[in-house]
Amino acid sequence: MKATTPRKKPRSAAGSKPRYRTIWISDVHLGTPDCKAEHLVEFLKRNDCETLYLVGDIIDGWRLRSTWFWPQEHTNVVRKILTKAKRGTQVLYVTGNHDEFLRKFVGYELEIGNIRLVNEHVHETADGRRLLVLHGDLFDVITRYHRWIALAGDALYNGTMRFNQWFNRGRALFGMRYWSLSAFAKQHVKTAVNVISTFETSLAHECQRRELDGVVCGHIHHAEARDIDGVTYYNCGDWVESCTALAEDFDGKIHVVRWVELDHLNRTAPAVVPTPKLRDAA
Known part of the structure; x- marks a missing residue:
């Protein structure tokens, strides 16, 4: 690994928005009712970066093929990203499985202004660390080899989100905190835990094979930063339920940013939540 001298973070006036070297977001699912577009617009408005990675499933082509849903808030997300690109932010759109319709254009090396379309990228x-950036669906055995199961699972997930919405409205009436059925299943249902573990381990092994230091992905809607067999694994999370992103400081440290707490998701105004720095596994 070649040695580099970390650049200092540019000084900014008091009260100005935070500026990062890099921001990663994934699994926005524009085109679905569950997308927290208003929170994402606020996040993009209040945070600047030199490079913005859109790590797949930004647009939900699966859902839009069956039911058209595109409110003004979703257009605002697109406009905010285009504005950032116009003002000098390098934007890399990494394709995912829900926006796989874009993959056929990658071979044309499509680049419009500061926006570049790729299937993966080494950041x-x-x-000086080299990280593989990709959505991750190709390392999910269900998505890759059993598409009908993936589609059924997507429908089940959407139904779970509908149930969660009504269930948590009832909990709110009794002053109870937001509770996520999907997050509970991912962490406690044995089959789901095994699938996620296999997914993460497969990505780590791919990085080892390519002699890379780590991976940044999305796909499973669970933000995390940890070490797997000597490889640094980062997941962006999502903007359907958790409203999370990854941000790289100008010294190379990468942190999970939790933009809102779960119990604020049904409120109108995003609540900015300070997040302690994670251990940097170089």
Whole structure:
């Protein structure tokens, strides 16, 4: 690994918005009722970066093929990203399985202004680490080899989100915190835990094979930063339920940013939540 000298974070006036070297977001699912577009617009408005990665499933082509849903809030997300690109932010759109219709254009090396379309990319951090950036669906055995199961699972997930919405409205009436059935299943249902574990381990092994230091992905809607067999695994999370992103400082440290707490998701105004820095596994 070549040695690099981390650049200092540019000074900014008091009260100005935070500026990062890199921001990663994934699994926005524009075109679905569950997309928290208003929170994402607020996040993009209040945070600047040199490079913005859109790590797949930004647009939900699966859902839009069956039911058209596109309110003004979703257009606002697109406009905010285009504005950032116009003002100098390099934007890389990494294709995912829900926006796989874009993959046929990658071979044309499509690049419009500061927006580039790719299937994957190797990102070099300020401290010299090389990270594979991809959505991750090709390392999900269900999505890759059993498409009908993936489609059924997607329908089940959407139904779960509908149930969650009504269930948590009832909990709110009794002053109870937001509770996520999908998050509970991912962490406690043995089959789901095994599938996620296999997914994460497969990505780590791919990085080892390519002699890379880590991976940044999305797909499973669970933000995380941890070490797997000597490989640094980062997941962006999602903007359907958790409203999370990854941000790289100008010294190369990468942190999970939790934009809102779960119990604020049904409120109108995003609540900015300070997040402690994660251990940087170089």
